[in-house]
């Protein structure tokens with residue numbers, strides 16, 4: 001069992017947890033992920049390693065409550081345990097001194113971009129970070145990102161903090177600036193954001209790495225659930241990724257696969273919320 005040591009509410013729908021998992025912490029690297037199961041009947045939830053401490057033997061996860069499983073996870077508290085915590089999975093981010101790089105995090109994607117920005121900074125790169133969210137309440141880790149960045153640009157859709165724009169707008173300005181030579185861009189966030197980041201960098205020929213969050217089932221390369229179409233053929237996100245050359249991804253195929261189980265997911269949430277209400281009413285009746 002994997003104990004939850006601490007919990008932080010970063011926004012209405014985003015929560016952070018430190019999990020005791022020394023064997024994962026020993027080997028964890030930026031860019032990798034874990035697959036979590038709440039209990040023996042639970043769905044497998046892939047989550048990026050947002051941070052780790054080898055000394056304390058802990059892994060930090062940050063997750064957005066989207067559907068049934070992440071909502072259930074969000075209800076757990078320090079002292080509770082998770083049934084399984086498999087990892088580290090996937091290939092670590094390739095870290096070198098590339099020169100000037102741009103790290104982009106959208107929404108909950110700010111969590112996985114943080115250890116990458118930190119590792120790139122430690123490797124001697126000049127790091128320009130752009131983080132964005134729909135609104136101020138959904139933005140987190142601004143100060144942590146500032147510490148690992150030479151320059152930090154904040155964007156919100158509604159302008160409630162930082163600049164009122166999508167993250168691709170400052171990216172384009174940076175690419176247009178003749179004083180900048182951008183060696184590489186990393187983008188993590190909703191698939192639609194990553195798609196538009198790659199469309200922005202493509203005309204400038206700047207290599208762009210994205211971390212794909214496809215639907216996963218077994219996480220072993222056997223089920224095909226996480227298959228993604230690239231220019232040079234299909235790959236599996238769990239074993240070949242999660243990072244890929246964004247210019248090679250067939251985004252339309254990925255976006256349509258992500259919405260494949262929308263109806264089933266909606267039904268699972270409705271059933272879960274209904275059961276919660278009944279359980280709540282029973283508990284209340286006992287008081």
Ligand SMILES: Cc1cc2nc3c(=O)[nH]c(=O)nc-3n(C[C@H](O)[C@H](O)[C@H](O)COP(=O)(O)OP(=O)(O)OC[C@H]3O[C@@H](n4cnc5c(N)ncnc54)[C@H](O)[C@@H]3O)c2cc1C
Nearest residue numbers: 033046047048062063064066067068069070213214242265
């Ligand atoms: C390698 C990897 C790393 C990830 N890292 C993180 C992370 O650090 N933090 C985090 O919050 N999430 C992360 N995700 C996404 C996370 O796994 C899913 O959001 C979660 O499994 C949803 O489970 P659920 O049962 O709560 O929701 P579901 O009922 O499965 O889905 C609810 C809604 O979310 C959409 N959805 C489901 N799965 C995904 C997905 N993978 N990407 C985008 N939309 C999805 C569905 O279309 C649906 O509308 C990662 C996914 C992968 C593959």
Ligand code: FES
Nearest residue numbers: 217219221224238
């Ligand atoms: S999740 Fe099954 S092949 Fe990747």
